[in-house]
Amino acid sequence: xxxxxxxxxxxxGQADVRGxxxxxxxxxxxxxxxxxxxxxQVRSISSAATEIARGDLSRRITVIARGEVAELADTxxxxxxxxxxxxxxxxxVxxxxxxxxxxxGQAxxxxxxxxxxxxxxxxxxxxxxxxxxxxxxxxxxxxVARGDLSQKITVDARGxxxxxxxxxxxxxxxxxSxxxxxxxVxxxxxxxxKLGGQAYVRGIAGTWRDLxxxxxxxxxxxxxxxxxxxxxxxxxxxxxxxxxxxVAAHGEVADLKDTINQMIVTLRATTKENAxxxxxxxxxxxxxxxxxxxxxxxxxxxxxxxxxxxxxxAQVGAFFVAAEPGGDEPLAEPAEWRLCAGxxxxxxAAAQSYRPGEGLVGQVAVTKDVVLVEEIPEGYLPIRSGLxxxxxxxxxxxxxxxxxEPLGVIELGSVRPFSPLHLSFLERxxxxxxxxxxxxxxxxxxxxxxxxxxxxxxxLQDRSAELQRTNAELEEKAAQLSAQNRSIEIKNAEIDAxxxxxxxxxxxxxxxxxxxxxxxxxxxxxxxxxxxxLLLLSRLLAEDPERRLTDxxxxxxxxxxxxxxxxxxxxxxxxDLSKVEAGRVDVEADSVDLAEIRGYVLAAFGPHTEHKGLxxxxxxxxxxxxxxxxxxxxxxxxxxxLLSNAVKFTxxxxxxxxxEPAASELRYEVPTLDAARSVIAFVVSDTGIGIADDKLGMxxxxxxxxxxxxxxxYGGTGLGLSISKELAQLLGGAIRVSARPGNGSVFTLLLxxxxxxxxxxxxxGPPGTAPSPRGSAEPILLSGPGGxxxxxxLDGVTVLIVDDDVxxxxxxxxxxxxxxLRVLYADTGxxxxxxxxxxxxxxxxxxxxxxxxxxxxxxxxRIRRLPQGRGLPVVFLTAxxxxxxxxxxxxxxxxxxxxxxxxxxxxxxxMASWVxxxxxxxxxxxxxxx
Numbered sequence: 030x031x032x033x034x035x036x037x038x039x040x041x042g043q044a045d046v047r048g049x050x051x052x053x054x055x056x057x058x059x060x061x062x063x064x065x066x067x068x069x070q071v072r073s074i075s076s077a078a079t080e081i082a083r084g085d086l087s088r089r090i091t092v093i094a095r096g097e098v099a100e101l102a103d104t105x106x107x108x109x110x111x112x113x114x115x116x117x118x119x120x121x122v123x124x125x126x127x128x129x130x131x132x133x134g135q136a137x138x139x140x141x142x143x144x145x146x147x148x149x150x151x152x153x154x155x156x157x158x159x160x161x162x163x164x165x166x167x168x169x170x171x172x173v174a175r176g177d178l179s180q181k182i183t184v185d186a187r188g189x190x191x192x193x194x195x196x197x198x199x200x201x202x203x204x205x206s207x208x209x210x211x212x213x214v215x216x217x218x219x220x221x222x223k224l225g226g227q228a229y230v231r232g233i234a235g236t237w238r239d240l241x242x243x244x245x246x247x248x249x250x251x252x253x254x255x256x257x258x259x260x261x262x263x264x265x266x267x268x269x270x271x272x273x274x275x276v277a278a279h280g281e282v283a284d285l286k287d288t289i290n291q292m293i294v295t296l297r298a299t300t301k302e303n304a305x306x307x308x309x310x311x312x313x314x315x316x317x318x319x320x321x322x323x324x325x326x327x328x329x330x331x332x333x334x335x336x337x338x339x340x341x342x343a344q345v346g347a348f349f350v351a352a353e354p355g356g357d358e359p360l361a362e363p364a365e366w367r368l369c370a371g372x373x374x375x376x377x378a379a380a381q382s383y384r385p386g387e388g389l390v391g392q393v394a395v396t397k398d399v400v401l402v403e404e405i406p407e408g409y410l411p412i413r414s415g416l417x418x419x420x421x422x423x424x425x426x427x428x429x430x431x432x433x434e435p436l437g438v439i440e441l442g443s444v445r446p447f448s449p450l451h452l453s454f455l456e457r458x459x460x461x462x463x464x465x466x467x468x469x470x471x472x473x474x475x476x477x478x479x480x481x482x483x484x485x486x487x488x489l490q491d492r493s494a495e496l497q498r499t500n501a502e503l504e505e506k507a508a509q510l511s512a513q514n515r516s517i518e519i520k521n522a523e524i525d526a527x528x529x530x531x532x533x534x535x536x537x538x539x540x541x542x543x544x545x546x547x548x549x550x551x552x553x554x555x556x557x558x559x560x561x562x563l564l565l566l567s568r569l570l571a572e573d574p575e576r577r578l579t580d581x582x583x584x585x586x587x588x589x590x591x592x593x594x595x596x597x598x599x600x601x602x603x604x605d606l607s608k609v610e611a612g613r614v615d616v617e618a619d620s621v622d623l624a625e626i627r628g629y630v631l632a633a634f635g636p637h638t639e640h641k642g643l644x645x646x647x648x649x650x651x652x653x654x655x656x657x658x659x660x661x662x663x664x665x666x667x668x669x670x671l672l673s674n675a676v677k678f679t680x681x682x683x684x685x686x687x688x689e690p691a692a693s694e695l696r697y698e699v700p701t702l703d704a705a706r707s708v709i710a711f712v713v714s715d716t717g718i719g720i721a722d723d724k725l726g727m728x729x730x731x732x733x734x735x736x737x738x739x740x741x742x743y744g745g746t747g748l749g750l751s752i753s754k755e756l757a758q759l760l761g762g763a764i765r766v767s768a769r770p771g772n773g774s775v776f777t778l779l780l781x782x783x784x785x786x787x788x789x790x791x792x793x794g795p796p797g798t799a800p801s802p803r804g805s806a807e808p809i810l811l812s813g814p815g816g817x818x819x820x821x822x823l824d825g826v827t828v829l830i831v832d833d834d835v836x837x838x839x840x841x842x843x844x845x846x847x848x849x850l851r852v853l854y855a856d857t858g859x860x861x862x863x864x865x866x867x868x869x870x871x872x873x874x875x876x877x878x879x880x881x882x883x884x885x886x887x888x889x890x891r892i893r894r895l896p897q898g899r900g901l902p903v904v905f906l907t908a909x910x911x912x913x914x915x916x917x918x919x920x921x922x923x924x925x926x927x928x929x930x931x932x933x934x935x936x937x938x939x940m941a942s943w944v945x946x947x948x949x950x951x952x953x954x955x956x957x958x959x
Contacts, residue, residue: 030064040068070094070102077105086113114138115145119152132160162186166197178205199232206230207237214248224252254278258289270297305450312340313457314581320465321588324472326350329465330370330437337458338372341451343441344412345421346372349383349390350437350466366394366438373412383438393426394435399456400426403446412444423447427455431463432559432836436470464589471559559836564590564930566840569847616660616759618784623653623688623709629665630686634672643676643684650689657709658783663756667764668711670749671776675715679773682716691779708762711778720768728766753778761785822941824849827870831861831888832877832906837929841875841906844933857881858888862895869897872944878907878918886921893922902943906931 118136165184210228421442570586691708768774855861892898
């Protein structure tokens with residue numbers, strides 16, 4: 030037992046001694062009791078130690094023992110309690126630090142020492158190190174998460190913690206480098222506009238490499254897109270509209286790309302449209318300007334062919350002009366259209382002339398529509414050059430019109446289809462060509478009429494000379510008869526024969542004079558009718574209230590208006606001269622205030638002299654009467670002619686008018702002067718070119734100028750001085766002139782201070798009416814004050830135009846409707862009367878005098894017999910301007926009489942006056958007196 034228990038450690042054994050008793054049995058039992066107690070105590074301690082070794086610190090040694098065994102048991106139980114407290118603290122610190130992440134915890138185990146204290150301190154050191162390391166890493170990670178890449182982990186660490194801190198610090202460095210590079214690229218590309226930048230970050234991989242590549246891809250894509258946009262924008266700014274942005278893009282950049290591309294398309298279209306409009310306007314203006322001043326229709330047509338055909342990319346062309354067969358003069362209603370000019374026409378070209386409706390040329394002339402033919406068959410019309418020939422693929426035929434009147438046809442062929450721009454150019458150009466051709470025709474007709482008038486004047490002079498020779502022969506025969514003392518019968522027979530010859534010649538002269546008067550009347554009417562629409566429409570275009578025309582086009586219209594006005598003044602001068610020569614000029618005496626003449630001259634000639642840089646002086650000498658009695662209109666006409674010549678022939682210096690009592694030695698030049706009357710001198714002087722002495726006797730002849738020639742060097746008709754001389758004689762006065770070449774000239778009008786009674790004529794007029802102003806052929810062409818006010822008073826007024834000339838109606842309607850009037854139109858007198866019965870709201874009638882079937886006078890008489898026509902204003906607007914025309918119309922019931930062409934302001938003023946008088950009369954129950 031001692032060996033097993035004490036030496037071998039085999040507890041639980043018992044001494045089994047058979048047959049003993051007594052002391053040996055007591056010793057055996059004692060030994061067995063000791064072994065049993067020792068076994069129980071050791072096994073209890075061992076079991077507790079085993080459980081402690083297994084980590085179960087809840088067991089305690091509960092054996093009954095004394096002495097050292099009891100102390101051992103207490104020691105082991107105390108050890109168990111210490112280990113349990115150590116384990117709880119270490120577990121708590123491990124849970125808080127390692128599991129719950131509550132750093133900073135420390136194990137507190139009281140009454141430990143030795144190894145357990147070392148272990149406790151080691152655990153606390155580990156917890157403290159781990160807390161410091163994790164908090165350092167967390168601080169850096171927090172700074173990184175907040176974007177602060179300037180911090181590093183600086184805690185003391187080893188092993189994997191050191192590797193972790195190194196990794197984190199490396200990551201911070203890479204992130205810092207990544208951020209710097211991305212920031213740099215973003216600043217250069219996004220802020221500074223320095224495209225092409227790339228981020229370079231060394232040693233990165235994974236997500237950071239992907240992010241870097243994404244940033245670089247973003248910068249590269251943005252650079253490519255912006256450089257493409259910039260390149261296209263630069264090209265657009267340089268005027269190159271052929272570029273397009275073709276880079277791939279999405280989202281708003283794609284929208285921007287599409288917007289810029291669409292903007293380029295729109296700019297290209299707008300630029301093309303502006304270029305085409307500029308081409309259109311410039312070429313229209315250039316060709317229109319080249320046609321100005323031309324006098325030959327054939328030359329103008331050839332010039333148009335040479336200019337226009339290549340301009341519209343055509344290779345062949347022909348110009349047909351309306352003409353009578355066998356003649357060269359274009360007519361208003363032609364029987365055929367004849368080839369006038371061509372471009373690249375071959376010897377086998379089509380017919381040289383066409384009748385109305387014959388071929389495309391004749392059909393276009395009739396329908397007045399543009400014809401465009403494309404896909405022309407092969408061989409239809411050859412286009413030849415020195416190297417070969419081909420056929421056109423497109424053909425355009427255009428009518429040349431003037432106010433609806435066909436003047437010609439233009440035909441052009443091209444190997445390519447005509448562009449819309451070229452077709453628009455041609456359609457606009459033919460209108461300008463029509464005006465040019467019509468102007469040439471009118472000028473040529475005017476020249477012919479003028480030549481005829483001159484021929485008739487020379488014929489009249491020849492016949493007058495023949496009559497004088499006949500009278501001389503009669504006198505010679507009478508002398509011979511008296512000397513020879515022939516028989517009375519022979520003398521009477523010869524005298525009767527001579528008298529019959531004189532009477533026949535007088536009758537011939539009367540017929541010639543009548544033919545001349547009829548010719549002048551017809552010429553006046555035929556020229557004034559188209560001039561009326563020409564002047565009205567050209568003025569409407571020149572004023573252009575809606576500003577739809579260019580400045581150049583308005584200048585063209587003003588030029589047309591001025592040319593028409595010059596032509597009208599030529600007609601008036603010729604008519605005035607013919608009336609003076611025929612003795613059919615009326616002279617009406619009236620009082621003339623000499624002071625008012627000064628105001629008239631300054632107002633009429635002040636702007637012109639100021640424009641030429643001339644001084645204008647009007648002086649009234651002392652001792653003049655305040656008024657004189659003469660014909661105010663004729664006096665004004667003479668002074669206007671003299672002053673106009675003075676301004677025309679003076680380029681520097683001054684023009685002056687001085688009104689003074691005439692010197693006594695000049696009285697003899699006024700043959701009609703009563704001895705009791707005085708003479709007034711109107712002295713017009715200038716510092717111009719002067720007149721040579723040998724030319725002084727010629728300047729008062731018709732169609733002569735101050736330089737003694739008919740060259741028209743200074744413009745005008747050369748009739749002004751001739752008319753002025755005749756008018757001065759009609760007023761009982763005379764005109765004298767003195768001048769030297771280069772030293773100016775002085776014209777002196779001498780008039781008696783009172784018109785001799787024998788020279789005055791009674792103003793004509795219908796019975797029972799007050800004297801009315803003479804039927805002067807001279808209209809007021811310049812805009813006068815009051816036109817706008819008249820238009821305001823006429824707003825809403827209904828006017829009936831009775832006129833068979835559609836051109837005049839169109840011009841009048843356009844002008845009147847522009848001023849707010851409602852216009853009704855009748856082309857015959859019967860139609861006008863019918864419209865009046867159907868439209869009682871008509872306020873005023875504009876009546877033409879010469880109409881088929883029923884003329885203006887008879888139409889007016891019938892209107893006056895209508896119930897609504899008794900008080901209706903009827904204003905004649907006609908081209909008849911000869912003496913007696915006005916009086917016959919007033920006698921027929923006309924309210925007023927205005928000759929064409931008429932200024933729209935003047936017409937509106939007359940209409941407003943009559944409409945207002947008519948309304949006032951109806952309100953008072955009265956009728957306006959014509």
